Amino acid sequence: MYSVCVRGHMMIAHSFRGELFGPAQRLHGATYVVDTEFRAPELSLEGVVVDIGRATQALTAILEGLNFSNLDDDPAFSNQNTTTEFLARTVFERMAERRARGELGPGSERLVSMRVTLHESHVAWAAYEAFLT
Amino acid sequence: MYSVCVRGHMMIAHSFRGELFGPAQRLHGATYVVDTEFRAPELSLEGVVVDIGRATQALTAILEGLNFSNLDDDPAFSNQNTTTEFLARTVFERMAERRARGELGPGSERLVSMRVTLHESHVAWAAYEAFLT
């Protein structure tokens, strides 16, 4: 299995509901450094897993939709704690939608799975991975 | 599948038996930067894989049991080379025991696997991963 991964980042504000979160119930924020890994069993004729230019453009567009915002005000996340693991899935699903619309270019139908990792600090990260359909 | 990972570290002395190890047969030491990844197929109602506060406390407690010691003198490791891969399993098992005792909090019964990675330098690391029962 081959993988290719591209990195971006976003800087957001949010707060969490639930005693579990202690002081993180207050409005705070995070820089998320976001790795998006694409996997395919074979390479294209050009020798790639996915067009890295298009993959980077898609990731940038997804992150721009979240960057410099307060996620508490985003209708997409109403009644939802935007934890790091939840946001990893959000980025995953938005990338999967872009792939389904053909934005990752010819050959991206070969992709079998993706893994999205959000680094929230030098001591913690979360990820979501799944097969693609 | 979702993952959450927390990082800690420990600084220990030890020596290895066996010609395979060359100069590492002498008493020496290591800083191990320890990543502990927890995996679950679904998030809790709060939106988390595991209570990251409790996970960090558990990792800290495990590492304090090894930190600033000479592992050659630890009865838990008699007649055992405390290689990086072996210690990755040690941390894994001690974390699994704490989970079994309920220390990771409600919802941690959903965890299906863990992966423990010990970085011993900028050019080498070892890991142990397994399913949880």
Place this chain on the structure above:
Amino acid sequence: MYSVCVRGHMMIAHSFRGELFGPAQRLHGATYVVDTEFRAPELSLEGVVVDIGRATQALTAILEGLNFSNLDDDPAFSNQNTTTEFLARTVFERMAERRARGELGPGSERLVSMRVTLHESHVAWAAYEAFLT
């Protein structure tokens, strides 16, 4: 000249005023990974620049005063853009005050300068350094 550096982090929300900041004028947030470097021309009798335990406690206390908060609501920063470079100086000054109060322990009067670096992402950081009096 000798240096010792310890690392911590904080996760905050804030917004900036001024057209210069573009979308960062909106409420957003950041994880700041904070390095605090202490410098002295000579080591103590024990062989250290500063008691690393006390230095870490002081840094932790300073960061807890900012962590998990919206800096826009902090009276200490009213009418002030809490940019990364500004916050580097804030951490510097709070550390200098703790040193002046003796919190860094005997020998810390030998310290001649400090440098505080805040990493806001994998592609940007800011720092403030100055002599101590």
Place this chain on the structure above:
Amino acid sequence: MYSVCVRGHMMIAHSFRGELFGPAQRLHGATYVVDTEFRAPELSLEGVVVDIGRATQALTAILEGLNFSNLDDDPAFSNQNTTTEFLARTVFERMAERRARGELGPGSERLVSMRVTLHESHVAWAAYEAFLT
């Protein structure tokens, strides 16, 4: 499952054919920081996945065969785009051959899979992983 990983690097020139690659069709170059992960379900009597000394020697030898060269002139890659993902497989296969010849030492027959990751910058990497036979 246990893993051990060792790191090396190489600095090469190459160019790509295909409109997909845009400006990377021109002769350019890359530093590849190469991680080679070895996996085994059980440790050897000495407590290791593989002899890390021999693994490092094998990786160094493989990278020396590519380092400081123009891959466009390498007969092994004629009519082939030497993309990061392709090179990950190349390193994988050369390591697998060395293992088959016994260069990784007694016990390396227990290895069940490998994963080779090439970091091409701070924002992109590619990998190849497969089972060993």
Place this chain on the structure above:
Amino acid sequence: MYSVCVRGHMMIAHSFRGELFGPAQRLHGATYVVDTEFRAPELSLEGVVVDIGRATQALTAILEGLNFSNLDDDPAFSNQNTTTEFLARTVFERMAERRARGELGPGSERLVSMRVTLHESHVAWAAYEAFLT
């Protein structure tokens, strides 16, 4: 003294002349991860060392002038070994010229020095720093 630093990268081919360089006399290549640090004694009214948006644009433009090329064919470097330390100075001077032309925006006249660091691998880097006039 305050600092702000932004990061970019470029991927180039080149070769060196001189026995000193051993196998690096052959055509090879490198990824350079480029940190550009700007220093000023005081912050602007907005609270910044330099407009980080303009600084990033300037760095991107400078790196695009070198990226995906064979430096041996660049007339700017004829009869010159494009070592990492030499290229650090090249990026420095091109940034200084852009500042002199006003591309870094109002307030950049306050900048007193810059430091450009090129990371060529996980085990080596070079830098050039100087005062600005």
Place this chain on the structure above:
Amino acid sequence: MYSVCVRGHMMIAHSFRGELFGPAQRLHGATYVVDTEFRAPELSLEGVVVDIGRATQALTAILEGLNFSNLDDDPAFSNQNTTTEFLARTVFERMAERRARGELGPGSERLVSMRVTLHESHVAWAAYEAFLT
């Protein structure tokens, strides 16, 4: 001013004397990732600060003299706490001696200063820097 830096590492055991050190008074150990930065105001005719090959060989030789040992047993350090900051100076002085003996090659007389940094974990490092005579 130009800089070139090369990285190596060592894995040692030691213990500290003095209540200041708390549990680090026990025999323990560390991996030190060692950066050695060389500085010169001008480049050589070949375009380098120092012959990076010779610099790396010198650093490797210095670290081999300490690697895989218990520093408590090293006569060079009797009655001395081998703290990270102390060891940074030790590596500095041993490198300075090698330069004085001509081991860094022609042109190394131009070097004006060095800085040695020892990373002891992901959250702490120490350094020593001085001019060369």
